[in-house]
Amino acid sequence: MAGISITKLLIIGALIVLLFGTNKLRTLGSDLGAAIKGFKKAMDNDTPSADVTNEAAPQVENKK
Template identity: 60%
Template sequence: MLGGISIWQLVIIAAIVVLLFGTKKLRNVGGDLGSAIKGFKKAMNNDETAKPEAKAAQAAQLEGKDADFADVKSTYGKEQA
């Protein structure tokens, strides 16, 4: 039993909530919550599909940095010799 709360107490609480807020407002809150969850799932799916592209871009950046480092290293190597 949910921490000492019976089913009848939950029904009474639900009835009070419906009386206070009304069914239209509760429907709007439910719709907003559903669209928020849908948007969150869509963002998570977009993130998963973007991961391979992001990894490729990151690898390209690292290769560019490695090439710059090699140029600097060869320049310093020539000056010290």
């Protein structure tokens, strides 16, 4: 019982496919990929939006 061998992983994978079915696993994988892609896009958009907001703000000059 030193670890999980390749044969044990294959058996576990086969049981998961039998339980859930390939169609359900395929949609789960694509949903997970879309969620990760959306999260990365939101994280990338968060940082530049703060810079754009600061640059787009009108400069007010004080004339005294």
